[in-house]
Amino acid sequence: MKLFIFKLRDFLPQRLASPAPLAPSIRTPLLLVHGEGDAIMPPAESVRAAEQLTAAGVRASISIEPRLGHQVSTAGLADAASFINYALA
Template sequence: MPILDGPHWGPKTGPAKHLVVLLHGVGADGNDLIDLAPGWAGAAPEAQFWSPHAPEAYDQAGPGFGRQWFSLADRTPARLAAGLAAARPVLDAAIAERCASLGIPLSHVALVGFSQGAMTALSYGLRRAEPPAAILAYSGGLPDVAGLAESIACRPPVLLVHGEDDQVVPASASRGTESALRALGVPVESLFCPRLGHGIDQAGISRGALFLQRSFAMLEPG
């Protein structure tokens, strides 16, 4: 099984009590999202932010052109579902190892993903044996949502953020995911950003910080 590595940042104060896993989009690598960490550290000061490089080389370009969580060469629902299924145990093992090294519970993990990373965060997080503290999915959605009813293992709080003008992954992907998750009893919030394309703007960053802060606060006793 591949061993994942990538940049990390924090915690801002004290030893780590939480882990925020940042999952990048296709063709990028872990360096793409780690810059979110300093801004979010005010909301989650006791979290380590870790942005692993996806396990596969990007197969739509030459060597050195980034990584992928699964191939997009065949975008039929069955192939996408198979790719997500293959990525889940790799990510699960890497997060378990990271939590063990930090000495924190598996329940103190928040998953944040952008684009293909958002798809991976949702697919993995909702099937995780130990519920994550939160899932934040930016510009993604869940391609394998059709099979989720039979395989959902937990219902963590989910935040979906999407640009209304996204021409890469249409906002309808998050809207469809939102409806499906609500039907399954998953507590979900959404933010659809006007005039935003395939990216993350300040409104989405601010909403994400608040969501992380609230989600980690729910883990505290009393």
């Protein structure tokens, strides 16, 4: 038996927003929540993803959290809860 070891980064693009979406679901709304101070993945990536998804017909919205890095905040969780309530209404 041969064992193959792959690094996940070998299969993923540099950034999640880099490739164009293949077949987005235009009936499912999407919320992107991002920290303004995120040094791991710049907020511009979420902005770009939202623009590309919107252009593809997805109801995408974005929330940029001021002064937040690469973490989850209570404000972001509240935005997500409100969005889920809206999306399921």
